[in-house]
Amino acid sequence: MFNWIHSDVFWSILLIIHGLLAVTLLGAITHQSLALFRNLQSAPQSLVKRFQSVRPEVYTRTICILWLVTFFMGGWIYAQYRITVRIPLEQQGYWWSQGFFEIKEHMVSIGTLLIPGYWALWKNLDKPAFDLTRKYTTALLAAICWFSFLVGHVLNNIRGFGS
Amino acid sequence: MTTKNLESNEATRQGQTQGQALMVFSVLAPCIYVACNLYHWPLFTFFPATNHLTWGWTPMSDDEGPAMYWYGWLLSTLILGVGLAGLAGLSSALKNPTSNPLLSKLLPHVLHLLWILPLVLLPVIVYSLKFYWLHR
Numbered sequence: 474m475f476n477w478i479h480s481d482v483f484w485s486i487l488l489i490i491h492g493l494l495a496v497t498l499l500g501a502i503t504h505q506s507l508a509l510f511r512n513l514q515s516a517p518q519s520l521v522k523r524f525q526s527v528r529p530e531v532y533t534r535t536i537c538i539l540w541l542v543t544f545f546m547g548g549w550i551y552a553q554y555r556i557t558v559r560i561p562l563e564q565q566g567y568w569w570s571q572g573f574f575e576i577k578e579h580m581v582s583i584g585t586l587l588i589p590g591y592w593a594l595w596k597n598l599d600k601p602a603f604d605l606t607r608k609y610t611t612a613l614l615a616a617i618c619w620f621s622f623l624v625g626h627v628l629n630n631i632r633g634f635g636s
Numbered sequence: 637m638t639t640k641n642l643e644s645n646e647a648t649r650q651g652q653t654q655g656q657a658l659m660v661f662s663v664l665a666p667c668i669y670v671a672c673n674l675y676h677w678p679l680f681t682f683f684p685a686t687n688h689l690t691w692g693w694t695p696m697s698d699d700e701g702p703a704m705y706w707y708g709w710l711l712s713t714l715i716l717g718v719g720l721a722g723l724a725g726l727s728s729a730l731k732n733p734t735s736n737p738l739l740s741k742l743l744p745h746v747l748h749l750l751w752i753l754p755l756v757l758l759p760v761i762v763y764s765l766k767f768y769w770l771h772r
Contacts, residue, residue, distance in 0.1 A: 548707070552684035555702055572768030578706060579673065579761045583666040583754050586713065590662025590750050593655035602744035609751040617754075 481635030484553050488634055491546040495622050498539040505532040506615040509608045529611075533595040537588055540614075544585050551578075558632055570631055577624040584617040656743075657725030663749045665717035669709060670757050674764055678708025679715070 475483065504527055511525035562571055591614060594607040672678065681694040685701030696703040762769075 551706065552682070552704065555684050555704055560702065568768045568771040572765050575765050575768065576758075576761060579670075580754075580758070582669055582706070582710060582713075583757065586665035586669060586717070587662045587750065587754065589658035593658040593662075594747075594750075596655055600744075603747065606744065606747045606750055609748075613751045613754060 481557075484550065484557075484634040487546065487550050488629070491543060491550060492625070492629075494539060494543040494546060495618070495625070498536065498543055499618055499622055501532045501536050501539060502611070502615045502618050505529040505536065506611045509611055530595055530598055533592065536614075537592050540585065540588055540618075544581060547581065553634070557634060558628075558636075561636075562632055565632075567631060570628055573624050574628055577621045580617045581621050584614055584621075587614060657721045659747060659750065660724040661717050661721035663747070663753065664720050665713055666754050666757055668716045668720075669713040670760060672709040672712045673705075674760075676705070677712050678705040679711040680708045681705055682707050 504524065506529075507521075507525045508527050508529040511522070559571065559574075587610060591610050594603050594610060597603050676693040678693055680692065681690045682704045683689075683700040683702070684704055686699075688700055693705065693708075694703060
């Protein structure tokens with residue numbers, strides 16, 4: 474394949490797809506978690522209230538699929554990142570950036586391991602005892618998603634594929 | 637009770653068991669993952685420069701280039717997590733928690749570990765990366 478397309482271009486395309494999937498996931502999970510924290514007593518008037526006034530359960534399957542696909546794309550790119558991005562970052566002394574990437578790696582992995590439980594919680598909507606757990610687990614996944622997106626974005630600004 | 641009702645009840649019961657096993661997996665797996673990371677328990681080590689795999693934890697070498705343990709940690713976690721959650725799913729108490737009043741009362745509280753444990757594990761992860769924060 475690399476006879477037709479330069480290696481850096483190929484990995485950059487994959488990284489852009491990974492980023493676009495992450496943006497889609499970010500939108501879905503932010504929508505769902507904000508909808509969980511809405512005040513049901515007031516009618517939606519402001520932009521934020523309208524943003525929150527969705528049925529959060531409709532996002533669950535999409536979020537699970539997007540999370541897993543984005544995770545596997547990231548895992549595919551990671552091996553190339555280890556050689557072509559991380560080594561120069563270390564040589565240039567970006568230790569804190571690398572440290573934050575490591576936190577992202579671990580938090581995303583933990584988020585992925587939470588997905589089965591998250592799915593099961595949303596499948597048990599009829600059990601009010603799970604409401605708080607569902608709310609905070611969804612918010613935690615949203616926070617992990619935002620943190621990972623921002624770290625990935627900043628790191629790509631410092632040194633992307635083909636820099 | 638008709639055969640259709642019995643089948644429906646059985647399907648609901650199996651669905652509940654599956655859901656509870658998934659929740660147990662999600663409570664246990666982050667702890668297993670962090671333990672795999674801290675105690676060097678990757679199932680395999682991957683060397684991306686040479687596309688070479690070795691079993692268990694292998695240090696980086698000049699011939700092979702940088703070593704990656706992340707894939708190995710994930711596979712170790714998946715195997716241990718699925719195994720333990722499967723065992724929990726098979727236990728009679730979790731199969732029918734409503735039969736045990738104490739368990740049915742405790743289960744919703746125990747499930748809070750789903751979001752509390754990752755928050756507790758975060759400082760552990762940050763501390764385990766002290767090499768990056770202290771490097772000059």
